[in-house]
Amino acid sequence: MPARRPTRLAKWLISGPPLLYLLVFFAAPTLIMVLASFRSPGEFGGLAPLVDATGRIDLNVDSYVRFFTEPVFFQVFVKSAWYAALTTVVCLLLAYPLASLIARSGKKHRDLLLLLVILPFWSNFLIRIYAWMIILGPNAALARLVNRVLALFGAQPVPLLFSSFAVLVCLVYVSLPFMVLPLYANLEKHDDALLDAAQDLGANAWQRFWRITFPLSLPGVYAGAALVFIPALGIFAIPDILGGPDDTLIGNLIKQQFLETRDWPFGSVLSIMLTLAALLLAGTAAWIGRRGAGDSRA
């Protein structure tokens, strides 16, 4: 009996609803935003009318010019990228040993450990950030301990809260599961026979890791890095709540433009730049990842 193939109609029926959803809630808003970026800000915030009093269509690149001529915005982008990169590296260093531990533990423990990794998702994102306010607060045990140790060396006490440190700690905290899970998914598939073979062929523990395990885990590393880096690039809630005055990132800037300054065209430009940066990085990661996966297909 020949295999039954879905008809053209069936294909459209199946893929129609999600396609429609994406068109309405993703493509359309993006287009609206692109359009908004070329318009003028309204007198009292928002957007100026598309057709002004003289009947001229008001489209311009003023907001783009502003973005590329005032260096402060580029600096914020660089700072955001730096925070996101640092978060990604710290997450990778913390997640790798954890993921390999989970991948190597027995079935029973493995499920429990995975559950613990995803457990934080069960409580609200903002609540978890506020929890860090308490943990890092000036009267909490952690700050007291740190400052007591600093005092031993004759240093001035430092606040932990409302600092870049607090922002980074919390960024790492919320991002860690997104690094652990793809790494675990990759490491769990590794064939132990390869490590036996490497050892048999003269490789010591470090060589086995560096020449076999790590290169084979690169697709997982890329996936985790993308999942951590891209959201971290646009985050605003964490620097808002835990950051100091210097911790303004792109996310905060965009939020400011829309909610406080009410300069929607410029906010749109910033959003578009952020999206482009994220796309560029995701594309690069996918490209590298595909190359890595091509090499490691068994």
Place this chain on the structure above:
Amino acid sequence: MALLDIKGVTRRFGDFTAVDNVSLSIEAGEFFTLLGPSGCGKTTLLRMIAGFDLPDAGRILLNGEDLADRPPELRPVRTVFQSYALFPHMTVEGNVAFPLRMAKVPATERPARIQAALEDVRLVGFDKRYPHELSGGQKQRVAIARALVTHPTMLLLDEPLAALDAKLREELQIELISLQKEVGIAFVYVTHDQTEALALSHRIAVMNRGRVEQLDEPSRIYGFPQTKFVADFIGQCNLYSGPVTANAGGVVTIDVAGLGPVRVAATSSIAPGAGGTVALRPEKTRIAAAAPQDTPDNHYRGTIAALRYMGDVTVYIVETPGGTRIEALLANSQSGRAKFFEVGDTVEMSWSVDAGHFLAE
């Protein structure tokens, strides 16, 4: 001094004794096979030689040196794994170069060494391929080249051909024999396939339940099995047991229920009344439509109960009136006729005293 000395090695996993007080020696340049059913301890023994497992008792000596304190990466033996275990992110060249890098062979020397190893396994020109671009047989060749490139003292092969189809397996068997002769390195080969063991080995250790049942040359393992297990495991064999009724003039007679007295040549001092077994290979029997003209040492009448036509030969299962079955093998050598007998035919079975092999209980 032997190349490898295994002295009283025992390995237990909980209550299960995987390897039970095994002692054997392997000589330089030898093709040595550990043969047995799954769970007989052959792979555990191989892993202990490689260093992936350690004996609970006994010693393993290579060139007289105890290997106990040497981890696998420091033992001059190499393993070819059943799953090939090629590194998927490296080309054929990268795989074969790996042990050279680990041994810190200078980069300038590596290409020549790699080419020589690939020549040995007839894979020249495949350097830049990745493992997923190779067939099973080619992967196995890469695994062998990778294991041989550093000229180890000994090569351990763990069922290396088990995953290949029959035709390719035969081809690679022939290549393995000539490769081993060419490189002159001792091969320790683990398999559960008795025909493979017989075809390849200089000597075979037949293992069962963690013990070596018999260690001998292939022809002696097949022709003169020392235990019922060996007789039964290696090839097809009729096994008839019963009390010994006579032992005179180098011929032992056993009374087999359902068959009658069976006479077999044996230099045994066994006394009448003790138990014994005759092991009789199917191809050593004579099967004929008419009663033999001479008076053979053993002669029974029966009917064909079943047959297995195998192309070159046919295996007949003959049942005697007493209900005993005799397996007989006949080459289909006569032209114009596929096989000689059909199910239900009455046939005359006979064999001489030296066709069978006597095993004392």
